[in-house]
Amino acid sequence: MGRTPTVEDVAALAGVSRQTVSNVLNTPDIVRPATRERVLHAIDELGYRRHAAARRLRLRRSSAIGIRLDPYVGGISGVILDRFVHAITERASERGMRMLVYAARTPEDEVVRLGELWEASEIDAAIITGTVRDDSRVGMLDRRGLPFVSFGRPWGADDIADPTHLWVDVDGAAGTAAATRHALGFGSRIAFLGWPEGSGTGDDRERGWSRTMQQAGIAGERLVAEEGVLAARAVVESALAAGFDADALVCVSDSLAVGALLALNAAGRRIAVIGFDNTPTAEALGFSSVEQRPEDVATGVLQLLMGATGDVVVPRRAEAGSAHVLVQPELRVR
Amino acid sequence: MGRTPTVEDVAALAGVSRQTVSNVLNTPDIVRPATRERVLHAIDELGYRRHAAARRLRLRRSSAIGIRLDPYVGGISGVILDRFVHAITERASERGMRMLVYAARTPEDEVVRLGELWEASEIDAAIITGTVRDDSRVGMLDRRGLPFVSFGRPWGADDIADPTHLWVDVDGAAGTAAATRHALGFGSRIAFLGWPEGSGTGDDRERGWSRTMQQAGIAGERLVAEEGVLAARAVVESALAAGFDADALVCVSDSLAVGALLALNAAGRRIAVIGFDNTPTAEALGFSSVEQRPEDVATGVLQLLMGATGDVVVPRRAEAGSAHVLVQPELRVR
Numbered sequence: 001m002g003r004t005p006t007v008e009d010v011a012a013l014a015g016v017s018r019q020t021v022s023n024v025l026n027t028p029d030i031v032r033p034a035t036r037e038r039v040l041h042a043i044d045e046l047g048y049r050r051h052a053a054a055r056r057l058r059l060r061r062s063s064a065i066g067i068r069l070d071p072y073v074g075g076i077s078g079v080i081l082d083r084f085v086h087a088i089t090e091r092a093s094e095r096g097m098r099m100l101v102y103a104a105r106t107p108e109d110e111v112v113r114l115g116e117l118w119e120a121s122e123i124d125a126a127i128i129t130g131t132v133r134d135d136s137r138v139g140m141l142d143r144r145g146l147p148f149v150s151f152g153r154p155w156g157a158d159d160i161a162d163p164t165h166l167w168v169d170v171d172g173a174a175g176t177a178a179a180t181r182h183a184l185g186f187g188s189r190i191a192f193l194g195w196p197e198g199s200g201t202g203d204d205r206e207r208g209w210s211r212t213m214q215q216a217g218i219a220g221e222r223l224v225a226e227e228g229v230l231a232a233r234a235v236v237e238s239a240l241a242a243g244f245d246a247d248a249l250v251c252v253s254d255s256l257a258v259g260a261l262l263a264l265n266a267a268g269r270r271i272a273v274i275g276f277d278n279t280p281t282a283e284a285l286g287f288s289s290v291e292q293r294p295e296d297v298a299t300g301v302l303q304l305l306m307g308a309t310g311d312v313v314v315p316r317r318a319e320a321g322s323a324h325v326l327v328q329p330e331l332r333v334r
Numbered sequence: 335m336g337r338t339p340t341v342e343d344v345a346a347l348a349g350v351s352r353q354t355v356s357n358v359l360n361t362p363d364i365v366r367p368a369t370r371e372r373v374l375h376a377i378d379e380l381g382y383r384r385h386a387a388a389r390r391l392r393l394r395r396s397s398a399i400g401i402r403l404d405p406y407v408g409g410i411s412g413v414i415l416d417r418f419v420h421a422i423t424e425r426a427s428e429r430g431m432r433m434l435v436y437a438a439r440t441p442e443d444e445v446v447r448l449g450e451l452w453e454a455s456e457i458d459a460a461i462i463t464g465t466v467r468d469d470s471r472v473g474m475l476d477r478r479g480l481p482f483v484s485f486g487r488p489w490g491a492d493d494i495a496d497p498t499h500l501w502v503d504v505d506g507a508a509g510t511a512a513a514t515r516h517a518l519g520f521g522s523r524i525a526f527l528g529w530p531e532g533s534g535t536g537d538d539r540e541r542g543w544s545r546t547m548q549q550a551g552i553a554g555e556r557l558v559a560e561e562g563v564l565a566a567r568a569v570v571e572s573a574l575a576a577g578f579d580a581d582a583l584v585c586v587s588d589s590l591a592v593g594a595l596l597a598l599n600a601a602g603r604r605i606a607v608i609g610f611d612n613t614p615t616a617e618a619l620g621f622s623s624v625e626q627r628p629e630d631v632a633t634g635v636l637q638l639l640m641g642a643t644g645d646v647v648v649p650r651r652a653e654a655g656s657a658h659v660l661v662q663p664e665l666r667v668r
Contacts, residue, residue, distance in 0.1 A: 022356070022357070023356070064434065069419065069420050069423045069424075069433075070420065071420055071421070071424050072416070072417045072420040072421065072628075072629075076614035076615065076617075076618055078614075079413060079416070079614075082406070082413070082416040083406045085403065085419075085435070086403050086404065086405055086406040087405070087406065089403045089435050089436060089437045090403075090405050090437040092437075093436050093437035093438075093447075094437075098434050098435065098436050098451075098456075099403075099434070099435045099436070100398070100432050100433070100434055100435075101419075101423050101432065101433045101434075101435055102423065102427050102432050102433070103423045103424040103426075103427035103428075104427075113427075117432075122432075229617070229618045255618070258618045258619075259618075262619075262620075279614075280410040280412075280413075280613075280615065281410065281614065281615045281618055283410075283563070284410055284563045284589070284592045284593075284615055285592075285596075285619075286596075294406075295406075
């Protein structure tokens, strides 16, 4: 048939009325099973255009997963989230799912937008990212009954031993531990350049360095800078002026690593610098960095939402042993 | 009402049968206008949950725009496309639209995926990116009747004077012309580091340099490297070894600029380097670069699809004077 099939074509092929076709699509419970099968068969055979959307509506299944995309704010580390979005789009497509992306200004706004999408059956589940301590979104989504997985632990709400929520995270401490072990090959004075205390992610990464140093029986110096190349550069310049020295500097992010490198180059000093995030900038400048494997995070998120191989979202309660995926990062040595 | 309203609630409030409500949602043409209005009013009043999805299905309007996200392949320039995706998500959200992202391996696969989304009324329009000369997607989408705008000219298919298709692009030649004018402040020997001939984008950017040099009555040296930091580094190292010298080097991309900088630093040479893309790496390393303004590209795309302020996609034919938006890039001097 050359033209797009219509509901009349479906009705004619199935030998039923137009209203019956409409009922099958919209209120299938009121149609006799045998008739329903005949109509669905005709729909499939003709490739009737409204089939997919109608079925989604009927089943309240959208085959879409919602995720917020923040406005671009610059900086070199945002690329991790973008890599995750690319990867989850790829993996979800392989399972017949699409990603619905939307913008939101605040956590409250994000929950409102997700609620609208959920109420209108436009998403089957949500992914939240950028979790913070006592993340307000967690409780709000719980109350709405929207299945969700977070990329990042809902720090404070639960952690590895407490399977209240589904989450996937990267084992930051394991990453900086690997970086510190590698750095100990350059000497024993391994410093850490971290963020101010209080961020779950930053504290976790610092733990990997401090534990590894403890195990080696060595004390190391700790520098602190806000996220950003310029802030890190200023901190390391001041430290160098005040006599700071080390064999290697493990950094909490590639941004801080770039700032440290610029300060060291300007001072004509050679100290090995190791970053975290393995951004394109680390690759371009050729310094070692911890690779977060956002592709493995994407696989983990879909596993929690859809099982290992399924093609639909299966809402479930978090259970010990299967509610969390902790991705092991990998040091890329350059 | 504390619970979610049902179709029965709508029927009761409108004083009609459940079947009539279903007809209004799914085959509104067979319902008398006055009855239809009464039911729609009841639906609005109760905030009936299936309203949004049902209306979309009925109107064949999804309030979503499809865009492909490629797998992450590394490199520092992919961030431009990600910035565009962030910006279009933001701008589209302001107009009540969402972005539906999907993965595809090939141009053919991309068109098939878009066709499926379009047939199922899951998108109202598509955005294609990464256009190449004689882009096969253009003709395929034309035949399907799917409204689309490309970010990037469909090089070869049409150009500025030929309004066959809707597109938004960045005026690459204007960007490198600005970079070259700036570079002429450092001296008269302004070289260009470009991609091999034949890419629409690369040739366009080179034109901005060559024309500006012509206007200044100066000949400049041209170096060529494939996209990538290492390739550029090798090319500039060879050139320096062969006696290359210049007052400034205008580069077709930030990747090539970083490669050039690494080669120059290693050789202890100081030549001003200007990049293109204004990536976070350019910001971090502090070299000047041409900013593409992907946010303006996003605004332009929505203007072509939805008009200046509308909240629905309005399919239209390309017309001279209104089919293209050429965004003016801006040199960020550092």
